[in-house]
Amino acid sequence: MIKRIGVLTGGGDCPGLNAVLRAVVKTAIVKYGYEVIGFKDGFKGLVDNKFVKLELDDVSGLLDRGGTILGTSNKHNPFNYPVNVNGNTEYKDMSKRVLENLDMFGIDCMVFIGGDGTLTTARDLMNMGIKGIGVPKTIDNDLSGTDTTFGFMTAVYTATEAIDKLHSTAESHHRVMILEVMGRYAGWIALEAGISGGADVILIPEIPYDINKVAQKVMERKNRGKSFSIIVVAEGAKDVEGDMVVNKIVEDSPDPIRLGGVGNKIAAEIERLTGIESRVTVLGHLQRGGTPVPYDRILSTRFGVHAVELINQGKFGMMVSLKGNRITEVPIDEAVGTLKTVDPDGELVKIAKSLGVGFGD
Secondary structure (H helix, E strand, O other): OOOEEEEEEOOOOOOOHHHHHHHHHHHHHHHHOOEEEEEOOOHHHHHHOOEEEEOHHHHOOOOOOOOOOOOOOOOOOOOOEEEEEOOEEEEEOOHHHHHHHHHHOOOOEEEEEEOHHHHHHHHHHHOOOOOEEEEEEOOOOOEOOOOOOEOHHHHHHHHHHHHHHHHHHHHHHOOEEEEEEOOOOOOHHHHHHHHHHOOOEEEOOOOOEOHHHHHHHHHHHHHOOOOOEEEEEEOOOOEOOOOOOEEEEOOOOOOOEEEOOHHHHHHHHHHHHHOOOEEEEEOHHHHOOOOOOHHHHHHHHHHHHHHHHHHHHOOOOEEEEEEOOEEEEEEHHHHOOOEOOOOOOOHHHHHHHHOOOEOOO
16 A cells, blocks of 8 residues: 655756656645655765655646756765765765665655666666665656656757857858767767757758768768858767867766867868868756756646556556657666667668768768
């Protein structure tokens, strides 16, 4: 008999998180009479007992609100948890404390909202006996087991809007405009925003680029009377030598590599090879913020409602999923550990190439 459920948001924030929380809380309380406990700042709240009881009034007005009212963190894996010992940070396995805390507060089931890292940790906790349901979240759309993750479409919209604005200034000044978007290992944002924004070149991690071929595409346009070009590049795009541009290393992070700067690298090389002035815009965390588009509000709501339905049915150890137009679920083991990347021979890449878009290959 389920009486009280917990919920947390982990990893990077993205548009639609609050909409999921709203759907989980409203369905749990209105339809099933469950109590809902929200744990603050991801798994940190589970270890340190930082929580709040969520009532209907707490989620009122959240549908269009970006971010997450619970807060989030990607640095507090309970299996490798940072602990201050005599002024020094040491990492310890605090997973048993999570089980103790959930038992102490009478939490019958957890809803884990996050991407690959969060859901991998959730799976490991479930393997220890915690009843749980996963909800897939990432603007990169690189999580296996679901066709689309919420937050992705809003990020694509933000990037597309940036491309639209860059067109006019690029044309006015006869420049090459380079837009650097997120996408460490998967180029979904760059690909879909590039197509919808009419980019001339799209560079993604899955297709190593030859800078000479990128420059050739720019010159082809110039020779046809097009005095400007738009290039969209994912932050994880690699040249033919296989090199990504690393901005810095964050030692205490579960993913210490911080990418960034590939746009500036390409701009300098384009100017050197073509003589055309090139400028760079880096969207960065603008893609994570702001109001979710209607698609993401609806998808978040569908995911949140289905998560509670799975709890009521006793289908634990699952992740909610979008397959085609249908909301379903998959075992969480099938959803984590392997990133969903762009197929270089897939439909979207072929469509873009049919339109004359260059990929530097």
